Amino acid sequence: MEGFGVSLAFWILTGVTLVAALGVLASRNLLHAVLFLILLFVGMAGYFVLLSADFLAMAQVIIYVGAIAVLVLFAVLLTPRAGRNNGETRMFLPALLLCGTLLAIILFVITDTNWAVADESPSVTAADLGEALLSRWVLPFELASVLLTVALVGSIMLVRSREEEAEDAV
């Protein structure tokens, strides 16, 4: 996609996404942070649209905004009131260091890679995507599902109370 409108959309999206990302980091109120995160997700979906990946964009909104963000909100609401803000943390310096390193690596990779430029945007439909996922990439796809299932079971195990375990043991 070319043109003034596209470039404008790109820059607006970039601005929104960056502001949202900064908001997630800087906002003291945990709930505001979650809402900024949602804005970030929407911005990402916008990028996908710009890249002509309609299906991915919609999936991004449905899954991240519609489901994951809602789950995060749920988690925030269920945490005790004491932990409802982004307090000061002793891990500030290590985290900064880690992020800096990561940024450096990514920047290096971006500049170092020999990007292939496509002449025209490939038209990938949802059908193609499904075809690819269920034929060529079926193993990673299924592995990912298994992984998610394991994570689900694990999280249930983690939050189980001692009484219930005793109940089950009987």
Added chain:
Amino acid sequence: MSGLIKSEPFTLNIGPQHPSTHGVFRIKVKVDGERIVDAEMVMGYLHRAMEKLAEERTYTQNIPFTDRTDYLASMSNNLGYVLAVEKLAGINVPERGNAIRVIMAELQRIASHCMAVGAFTNDTGAWQTPVMWCFRERERVLDLFEMTSGARLTCNYMRIGGVAFDLPKEFEPATRRLLADLPGFIDEIEGLLVGNEIFLARTRGVGALSAETATNFSLSGPMLRGSGIAWDIRKADPYCGYEKYDFQIPIGYQGDAFDRFIVRLEEMRQSVKIVQQALDALPGGPHSTQVPLALRPPAGEAYARVEGPRGELGYYVVSDEGPSPYRFHIRPPSFINLSALKEMTVGGTVADAIVVLGSIDIVVGEIDR
């Protein structure tokens, strides 16, 4: 839920300004998530010291006060009070007066149950439709009251020794028209709600009280009958010649909100039957005996009760031979029915608590007096 995730219970004020408390009534509930762990009632926002006021007024002057306790059943309240005074003073009421009293009390029961049924379904969330339908029929009953007593809500119609006025000649045809329509209306409400899955799901098993608990909590009226106890003052202790009329006592199965609802619906049917019979056998003669205006009953006490729409409506009057009662006590059925509220709500959800409150059919004017 409580075992899985640690949550802190917090207090939720239902009322005094809340659409479902039927007036200024407040429940402080402690909720854990949506589950109620504790409930405390706060009342008295409408307290008007009726019992104290009545000690300063003559026996006849007290009749309008009784209108204003349970303003949805003023006729029944009038009746309970005048019965107590008549019992105290040994006054007999002519046949026609008794028959008119029965007609009025039963019409009042229909009107009050209309309100109870409508408000209850509104609490279950049936967004005003049944309320409006019930109001439509209640309106016709109130028209009859207006025709006879001049007032719609606070009728002030019963007098010591009879009733205030004889029935106007338009009353009988109008009542017969109403009685012809009422069974159809009750069937309509039944068709709308009783078979409805959502309504059943919301009310079945909610606020269930066993017969023992209901008795122990001094409940009365549809609450007691819903729990399966066949107790109706009209049958057990007939007044105003109720023994002459053929009717039956509806009783429920497990004492839940649904049982109270169907008991009320059936009571309306029975009331229609009673009014029909009373109209058919309406005796002639005077409607009232002459009673001195400044009545001074002999010293003593009397407890008279009627089966009000909400339950046993009792009046306890002590006389010291003075012109006004020495002690005037009302046994308010909805106040006492509330005593089991905590029993019924704890363990349920907030939505259940609203349904339970609706099934008690409270009138705050009567609770606070």
Added chain:
Amino acid sequence: MHPFLITDNWYDLRDLGNLSGRLLELLDDALPFGLVYVLAALIGFAASFLIFVLPSQLIVGVYGERKLIGRIQSRYGPNRVGPFGLLQPVADAIKLMQKEALTPKTADRALMYLAPIVFVAPCVLLFAVIPFGPNMVFADIPVAILYFLAVSSIPVLTTFMAGWSHNNKYSLFGAMRVVAMTISYELPLVLGMLGVVLFTGTLALQGTVLWQKELDIWLVFLQPIAFAIFFISASAELNRTPTDIAEAESEIVAGYLTEYSGMKWGLFYGMDIGYAIAAAAFGVTVFLGGWTLFGLEKWVPPWIIFIGKTHLFYFLFIWTRGTLPRLRIDQLMTFAWKFMLPIALLNLALVATERMFWIEQEADDSIVYAFAIINIIAAAAAVYGWSRALGYRPEETPLRPRLVSEAGGFVPLESGGEGAT
């Protein structure tokens, strides 16, 4: 594009898309770069307001709903302002704008102001993909069904923002209920839509309509379960009455709207109707043949057919709202997880089998009629069987009280009085 129907001439007003398309071309030639979008937006806004928003949102949504509910409740409904009370929505809007918009001291001001605004935007976006006619679709994107589901999940967050920002316990209840309910109802909804997509083989809404037109069958007959799930889920997410637990007025006092007043509340109210109409439009498009009506669309402008169908669908929402009591939150969740989800999965398996059969056997298109009969029977059987399996026994519930003639103590259930009449 569709020679059987549209001449593609600009004067063919049976499809307003022709006129607007031609207009855009002309303007594009005449005007310098960029201005055309502004002008087109203005014209489009005015036109859609006149054709769709005015009749739908104001007349059907506000006036019609109030009037119909009034009739259901045996009263007149609005009849004072203007002829037949038709100006009532206008009067309401003026009243709302004049009202003071209160903000509680402890509220989260930013979120509270933001929530109504964010609530409005997705509603407008939803209509972008709805096909009003063969050419009358603003964005005929290939993933329109997904787009619709995605955009309609945003208002949930808004209602959550609204409920949380007030710092009011009732509102927080409403917010929690919205969040919990949405998670539960998205799942069967998406599974139900999957069944539809399996049949049609396209995610585009225009494609879905054309598929139905081509095979001369509405998807509601092919996918009765999906339709029921869509209707229930939509009414749950729209907070319409049988499932309006998030703003349950008699329990939590309008939930997330408790503290809103004035036009902030008005935006929520208006957009609630907007979402309901959008859901109705989506339902009509996917399940009820969209702008087609068995050939009648050749003569009657398709957009009129579409708007009429949408309003009839919306009538279903009004009807349920006027007559049904409200479910409890746990019952609603149980219904979603234990009832709708398994049935949706069953439906999916059935559809997949049928689709496979259709492709492998290279059967004639008329096989869809057989599928329709099978699916309707299967839907009835599944609903009945599964509800029995879950312990649903209506005949065991006595609906009339027992009657006794004598006063006395407790009447045991066995002795039964005179039994239910």
Added chain:
Amino acid sequence: MTRQWTGPEVAAIAERLVPGSVDRSTPVACYLRPEKLVEAMGALQAAGETDFVHLTNLCGVDFWDHFEVVYHVQSFVQNAIACIKADVLDRERPALPSVCPVWRGAWMQECETYDLFGIRFEGHPNLHRILLWDGYPGWPLRKDFLSMPGGLQPGLDEFSGTKRRLPPPVKVVE
């Protein structure tokens, strides 16, 4: 018709079930001694011949020098009602055992009686002012309410009720 138990009938049964529980009896009511009130009530509730399972009415009456608390109890199966009373002689700190252990539903009526008469019901699970607000100074249904703090408001001196019934009108028990 509901059978009305007379005072002596109830008194005889109560005396037999719980010796020493009956104070005296009038044709209308049976007076129980406060110290044995709960025990006697429980016995009357449980006994088959009385079967007073339902406490209908509970209220207080002020007789200037003492209070009476009136209990109307009834049996569904026998269709009978009885009036039982208890005297509260101490006017400064009136108190009576609560019958909540026998009839749980008594709690609200006892609260009301406490609220309006100031009679403390000992053993009550949650005795509080139910109709008036906490901290209200007077006891409104007492006959001398107007001379209490919170009773007579400024400007009400000529109110007829203040002087009307100053002499005790009812014969006082010894």
